[in-house]
Structure formats: structure tokens, C-alpha cells
Amino acid sequence: MYNFIEIEFLKLKRSKIFLLTLLGAIFPSFLLFLSSEFGEFTETISMETFLSQVNMYMSLIFVVLLFTIIMSYLFGREYNEHTLKTMLTAPTSRKMFLLSKYAMFLIWILIISMVTTLSAVVFGFMAGTTAFSITVVTDSFMQILLSNMLLFLAFTPLVFVTLKITNLVPAMIGGAALTFTNMIISSSKYGIYFPYSIPYLIASGEILEYTTNCTVSYIIIIATFLIGLTLSYTYFTRNDIPI
Numbered sequence: 001m002y003n004f005i006e007i008e009f010l011k012l013k014r015s016k017i018f019l020l021t022l023l024g025a026i027f028p029s030f031l032l033f034l035s036s037e038f039g040e041f042t043e044t045i046s047m048e049t050f051l052s053q054v055n056m057y058m059s060l061i062f063v064v065l066l067f068t069i070i071m072s073y074l075f076g077r078e079y080n081e082h083t084l085k086t087m088l089t090a091p092t093s094r095k096m097f098l099l100s101k102y103a104m105f106l107i108w109i110l111i112i113s114m115v116t117t118l119s120a121v122v123f124g125f126m127a128g129t130t131a132f133s134i135t136v137v138t139d140s141f142m143q144i145l146l147s148n149m150l151l152f153l154a155f156t157p158l159v160f161v162t163l164k165i166t167n168l169v170p171a172m173i174g175g176a177a178l179t180f181t182n183m184i185i186s187s188s189k190y191g192i193y194f195p196y197s198i199p200y201l202i203a204s205g206e207i208l209e210y211t212t213n214c215t216v217s218y219i220i221i222i223a224t225f226l227i228g229l230t231l232s233y234t235y236f237t238r239n240d241i242p243i
Contacts, residue, residue: 008074008104017073021108024066025115028057029123036127046131047124051140052204054120059147059200060186061179063112067155068175070108074101075162076171094237102159109148117141143203150199153221156228163235192217195224 012018032053036045117140125132162171178196186197192210198217201207207214 005100005104005107008100011077015073017069018108021066021070021112022115024062024069025058025112026119028054028062028116029119031057032120033123033127045127045129046136047121047129047133048131048136048140050124050127050129051117051120051136054116055140055144055147055204056200058116058144059151059203060182060197063148063151064179064182064196065172065175066112067109067151068158068171068178069168070105071155071158072162072168072171074105074108075159076168095233098233098236105155106149106152109152110145113141113145113148116144147199147203150202150221151196153225154195154199154228156225156232158228160228160231160235163232193220195220 032050117137120140121132121137158174161174165171182194182196185191185194186200189210191197191201192207192212192214193216198207198221201210202214202217207217
């Protein structure tokens with residue numbers, strides 16, 4: 001597993017996708033900083049409020065599109081570069097190959113979560129926020145990390161779609177459509193039933209404001225994860241994959 005992940009990092013050196021996703025993780029903080037500079041905030045806000053808003057914009061808008069790009073790149077790269085056949089003819093298990101992709105996805109999510117929080121702290125200071133504390137930063141990081149991890153679970157069906165359609169362009173279009181859908185549904189009463197809105201609602205604690213039993217939301221996330229994982233694993237390990 002370690003060797004697979006090491007290879008993935010070596011491949012990233014030749015790609016601009018990694019830098020693009022890091023910039024995407026910084027962008028929400030930058031936008032809020034610009035808002036403060038142009039007088040969108042009528043009064044000085046606390047660091048906790050600034051971080052909370054960054055997490056909201058990141059979780060409901062930007063991260064869905066970022067995850068779509070990452071997923072399409074990780075799971076479709078060998079198809080597009082015509083190297084999958086070579087890798088699978090080596091003593092490489094398809095199961096291990098797929099699991100290494102999921103592991104790399106998780107590592108990438110961790111990096112994005114850290115960059116999101118660190119950039120939010122930096123831009124928060126630049127925006128003149130008050131009441132900074134390590135506890136506030138730690139809580140914010142744990143919130144965005146939990147949200148991203150839950151969203152990872154909900155993305156397994158899209159991994160299956162990526163294995164079927166390896167082109168990055170349709171994936172980005174689908175990611176944009178999913179982002180707009182998420183923006184609309186997350187603020188409605190149906191947000192707790194939509195697997196791509198649930199992660200933020202759970203991580204932020206907003207799910208407790210709904211009268212519906214939140215157990216349903218957890219079941220939806222777990223079911224989405226298991227269905228997507230089963231479909232992607234079955235397709236990749238048992239089907240003849242066109243090269």
C-alpha cells in the first residue's frame with residue numbers, strides 16, 4: 001500500500017491538479033477576506049465566526065467540485081494516460097490498486113482540510129478578526145475534517161461513474177451541477193436526506209435543528225458509501241476494462 005501511495009505522490013509532481021485543489025481550498029478564505037475589505041461586514045467579527053463561514057462555503061460549494069476533480073484525476077488518470085494495462089500486467093492486485101486510490105483520496109482530503117483551516121486563520125488575521133484561540137482553530141479544523149470525511153463516504157458512487165466515464169470534462173460538468181444542487185437543497189427541509197448536504201449539517205451541528213430523527217441521515221451516508229464501494233469494486237475487479 002505504501003508503495004502505491006508513494007507512486008501517486010510522484011505522479012502528482014508532473015500534474016497541476018494538486019496545486020489547483022490547494023488553491024481551491026484557499027479560495028473561500030480569500031473571498032471572505034475580500035468581503036471584509038470591501039465593507040461587507042458591518043462590524044468586527046470573531047475568528048470563530050470567520051472560520052465558521054469559511055467552513056460553510058467550503059463544505060456546501062467548493063469542496064464538492066474539488067472532490068469531483070480529485071476523484072476524476074485519481075481514478076481516471078491511468079485510463080487517459082493509457083498506462084492502466086501496463087500496471088495491471090505487473091504483479092499488481094486490482095483490489096490493492098483500487099484501495100490505494102481510495103487511500104490517496106483520503107490523504108488528499110486531509111491535506112485540503114489542513115490548508116482550508118490554515119488559510120482561514122491567515123486571512124482571518126488579515127481581516128482583523130478578534131478572539132483568536134487555539135481551541136477555536138482546532139474545533140474548526142475538526143469540523144471541516146469531519147465534513148470532508150463524511151463527504152468522502154458519499155462520493156463512492158461517483159467513483160463508479162468515473163470508472164465508467166474516465167473523461168475529466170463530463171466529471172467537472174457533473175460536479176458543477178451537483179454543487180448547485182447541493183446549494184439549493186442544503187438550506188431546505190430535504191437537506192438531511194441529500195447525501196452531499198448531510199456531511200456539513202452533521203459536522204456543523206445544524207442537523208440538530210431539524211425535527212426529523214437524524215439517524216436517517218447517518219443511514220443514508222452509510223448506505224451511499226456501501227453501495228458505491230460495492231459497485232466500484234465489482235466493476236473494477238470483475239469486468240474487462242477497455243484500455
